[in-house]
Amino acid sequence: xxxxxxxxxxxxxxxxxxxxxxxxxxxxxxxxxxxxxxxxxxxxxxxxxxxxxxxxxxxxxxxxxxxxxxxxxxxxxxxxxxxxxxxxxxxxxxxxxxxxxxxxxxxxxxxxxxxxxxxxxxxxxxxxxxxxxxxxxxxxxxxxxxxxxxxxxxxxxxxxx
Numbered sequence: 001x002x003x004x005x006x007x008x009x010x011x012x013x014x015x016x017x018x019x020x021x022x023x024x025x026x027x028x029x030x031x032x033x034x035x036x037x038x039x040x041x042x043x044x045x046x047x048x049x050x051x052x053x054x055x056x057x058x059x060x061x062x063x064x065x066x067x068x069x070x071x072x073x074x075x076x077x078x079x080x081x082x083x084x085x086x087x088x089x090x091x092x093x094x095x096x097x098x099x100x101x102x103x104x105x106x107x108x109x110x111x112x113x114x115x116x117x118x119x120x121x122x123x124x125x126x127x128x129x130x131x132x133x134x135x136x137x138x139x140x141x142x143x144x145x146x147x148x149x150x151x152x153x154x155x156x157x158x159x160x161x
Contacts (some may be wrong), residue, residue, distance in 0.1 A: 039135040042110040043156070046132040047141070049107035049117065050158045053130055056095055056102035057160065063100065066125030067160070074118035074131075074149070080106070090117050109133075118149050123161070130158045 011019075060079065061067050068079035071087055076095070080088035084097035091108025094101055109115040109132065118131040133150035134142050145155035 043134045045110050050130045059102050067128045070121045076119050127161045132156045
């Protein structure tokens with residue numbers, strides 16, 4: 001009668017290291033793509049915020065025959081609060097008055113205060129520009145911006161003339 005010898009069944013250290021290396025490489029590739037997708041989603045949110053703000057500013061113009069002033073630091077001046085006479089703060093202020101609200105809360109960048117939106121009144125109240133710093137430098141709608149607006153010099157801009 002033959003005795004069957006039991007072979008050690010399992011993986012060798014080399015095989016385990018190869019599998020772990022392959023998993024690590026695939027994880028790194030997927031993580032990079034995931035981060036890019038999140039940045040593109042935040043850029044889309046920024047663009048939508050500015051489009052909503054553009055609509056609210058047009059409504060303001062229809063009522064006042066002029067776009068609101070800016071405060072020289074990217075904020076809307078004297079067009080917020082219950083009486084419409086206080087400076088606006090992105091992410092918190094009611095744009096308009098309590099009787100005529102154009103936006104219940106001004107939008108804020110998805111990354112918070114580190115990447116604020118910018119508003120500039122142009123042509124003595126007959127036009128404006130809105131800026132948002134974007135992360136995806138290959139975005140077809142992006143453009144180079146002044147250093148004072150975006151530190152990475154790439155932004156999305158909406159204008160009204």
